[in-house]
Amino acid sequence: MSSQEYGELVKSISGADGISLYDICENDEIDLSEYEIIGFASGIYKGKFHPGITRFIEKHSGELKNVFLVYTSGSGALSYGKKLREHIVKEGINVLDVFSCRGYDTYGIFGFFGGIAKRHPNKEDISRFSAFLDKLVADRRG
Numbered sequence: 001m002s003s004q005e006y007g008e009l010v011k012s013i014s015g016a017d018g019i020s021l022y023d024i025c026e027n028d029e030i031d032l033s034e035y036e037i038i039g040f041a042s043g044i045y046k047g048k049f050h051p052g053i054t055r056f057i058e059k060h061s062g063e064l065k066n067v068f069l070v071y072t073s074g075s076g077a078l079s080y081g082k083k084l085r086e087h088i089v090k091e092g093i094n095v096l097d098v099f100s101c102r103g104y105d106t107y108g109i110f111g112f113f114g115g116i117a118k119r120h121p122n123k124e125d126i127s128r129f130s131a132f133l134d135k136l137v138a139d140r141r142g
């Protein structure tokens with residue numbers, strides 16, 4: 001999987017105050033010292049997040065303190081974040097929360113049928129994501 005344009009969820013927060021976006025497949029040399037919270041977003045591919053995320057976390061584990069995960073998947077399964085979350089916690093990094101919603105999926109047999117979760121992420125997913133981020137920040141500020 002090569003890097004690509006940001007997905008709908010990430011696009012929805014582009015330009016928001018206090019948020020910087022990076023495509024870590026394009027560039028993983030990022031100075032993380034000025035960021036309080038760092039999120040990783042990806043689609044789910046064969047049950048997993050994009051491998052660039054684990055590579056990045058291994059490379060920067062010493063600089064990561066509080067992270068959250070975001071993913072879209074065709075099935076909408078809530079269990080996809082579990083393995084990566086455990087992996088990150090083992091690195092001694094705090095995982096604040098995990099957000100997920102369905103994402104348009106034309107993979108394999110689903111493509112033949114015109115895809116599943118066709119209209120996702122939709123407006124409701126995006127506003128749920130926005131509320132998720134607001135809460136994350138509010139909880140940090142206490």
Ligand SMILES: Cc1cc2nc3c(=O)[nH]c(=O)nc-3n(C[C@H](O)[C@H](O)[C@H](O)COP(=O)(O)O)c2cc1C
Nearest residue numbers: 007043044045046047072073074075103104105107
């Ligand atoms: C190669 C490939 C494998 C996928 N594997 C899964 C999967 O195991 N489970 C699932 O629910 N969705 C799967 N999907 C669907 C994607 O997770 C979904 O379309 C997601 O929204 C893609 O995000 P993106 O557009 O940011 O790449 C797969 C899609 C592709 C292209």
